[in-house]
Amino acid sequence: MVAGFAAVAGGLLGGRALVGAIGTSVTGPAEASTPAVRRGMAVLPPPSPPAGRVAFPLEPTSDCYVLDNFGDCRSSRLHEGIDIIDARGQAVFAVQSGVMVHRYENTGTAGFGWILRGDDGRVYRFFHLDAFTPGIEVGTRVAFGDVIGTVGSTGNDSPSNVHLHFEVRTLGSGTHWQSVPVDPLPLLEVPSGTRVGPPLRC
Template sequence: MRALLALLVLLSACRLESGTDLEADPDSTAIEIPVLEDEVPVRDEAPMDSSDLDATGSTLEADDTRSDLEVEPGGLLIPVVGVPPSELVDTYRAARSEGRSHDAIDIMAPRGRMVVAAAPGRVVRLFTSDKGGITAYVLGTDDRTVYYYAHLDAYADGLEDGDVLQQGDPIGTVGDTGNAVPESTHLHFAIWTVDDPADFWDGETVNPYPLLTGE
């Protein structure tokens, strides 16, 4: 009996020396996954809205279209994005069929290039014709000057008659509709002045070239 008691005392002493907690929480045996010091945390970013992308996939901030355009000495923007004054050709007096003169300039550019308002104004007519193709007439803020955009490939999304445009606002894209030579994509850009804005379709023509180049 004494030997049994001595054995129990010996076993109790061994447990105390080993530091074992007889009342330990069973969950304390769970394995903890270490964090690697060289891991880089993932940064949370707001999802990109598809409306913030242009046709090339670049992000666009508000008013980027207008802010990236330079007003020429004549007070107008070149109405095709990305075309510098040095690439413009004065075709205002070029001969056309039926004894007509061009009374406009052709701004050559790839299909789909953005066309913007050369000056602020109001859209007085969106019209598709045999000669001009997809066209837009914009009456300037003076109610006398008309800006004519023709041979468009398409209108800007949501553009409607009566819309008020700021300088640089989208009108459409470059194309070859109407009587333009197929695949000779360009913007036919004309300016004229009228006495009565109700007669916006016809007036005294003005050469856009010097207004766009300062020459």
């Protein structure tokens, strides 16, 4: 059992009970048309972005903070996404319709995470999730705005380091493993009122 995971077990998201990665609840793929409910509050999916742009991947609180840290130094290579700091349990969205092609089962520094192959030809990665949405499996087709999990800190050095690591990658002709990361921030539809930090580059 993973620390932090049990905290959200039994919560409600998208009308489906949240369980840990080893949970057994499978109720079918998420549907964006179904109003999601969490802690008694409606979860609003992001507005559909203009063509070529990328929707904000989580439901922001007023404390949401976007780090401009694509390309920052990491121990073995450059940081291939941006980090969006927000509260544990916030909904994480499919930013495009597409197919969920890989799930990270608390793997290394990724923790729990997803790779989404979007119908727009891009690949999106979401790391450090606290919980997955039951019923979404590898191979599941998701619609834009579907809740695919919640913000957490799995895979990070500290449980208090709660954020979503978010990557946007161009695919070319290869598999999603051969996709190439691009800086998400210039493409991102950042909600008004959400703060963006100064550039962090090594």
